[in-house]
Amino acid sequence: MPNHPAKVLLAEDDRFLRRAAETTLRRHGLTVVTAVDGDEALAAARRELPDLILLDMIMPKVQGFEVLQALKEDPTTAAIPVVVLSNLSQESDSKTACQMGALDYWVKANISLEELARRVTGLISAAVP
Numbered sequence: 080m081p082n083h084p085a086k087v088l089l090a091e092d093d094r095f096l097r098r099a100a101e102t103t104l105r106r107h108g109l110t111v112v113t114a115v116d117g118d119e120a121l122a123a124a125r126r127e128l129p130d131l132i133l134l135d136m137i138m139p140k141v142q143g144f145e146v147l148q149a150l151k152e153d154p155t156t157a158a159i160p161v162v163v164l165s166n167l168s169q170e171s172d173s174k175t176a177c178q179m180g181a182l183d184y185w186v187k188a189n190i191s192l193e194e195l196a197r198r199v200t201g202l203i204s205a206a207v208p
Contacts, residue, residue, distance in 0.1 A: 085203040086110040088129040090120035090146065091164070092138045096187070100133075103192040107200055117141025121149055124156045130203050133195075134181075136165035136172065144179065151180040160206065164195075 087109050091097040094115075101111045112127045114120035116139040124132060132150070136143030143163065150156045160182040165172070173184035182202070185195070 084108055084110045085131070085200075086112060086127060086129040087199060087203075088112045088114065088120065088123050088127060088132045090114040090117070090123075090133065090138065090143075091135045092116060093135075099192055100195060103196045104199060107196040109196075109199065109203075115139070117143065117146045120146050124150055124159065125153070128156070129159060130206070131199060132159055132161045133164045133199070134161050136163060136167050136176075144175065147176060147179050147181060160202065162199075162202070164190075 087104055089097060089100055089111055091100065092115050097113055101113055104111045112123050112129060114123045118140045120134065121141065134143050134146060143165065147161055150159065150161060161180065163176045163181045163184045164187055166187050168186045168188070176184050
């Protein structure tokens, strides 16, 4: 883990899930920044430069695929790992997201909050030299 608490940007419009995930991630020692729509997610990513972005696909204002594309095209945020966290469970969505630069694609219905926190801390630990 880095010397500072790792910072995760959680872009999720569902208030209950966002709060539950935020609480669980914080309990695992992570700093969490949240965004409720695509515009906020882009602004927060550029401002906070998190260690990892958890990105919902279906969000108000700007959809997840557009956010992902914008993140990967912006030199400021292009290197930040993005994991899609979505209820879109079609393989084509997962394939598209990964082709666009997402590190992984996790289906919300298939992952518990504790598993989410374990996966996130594992990815961040693996990314630090």
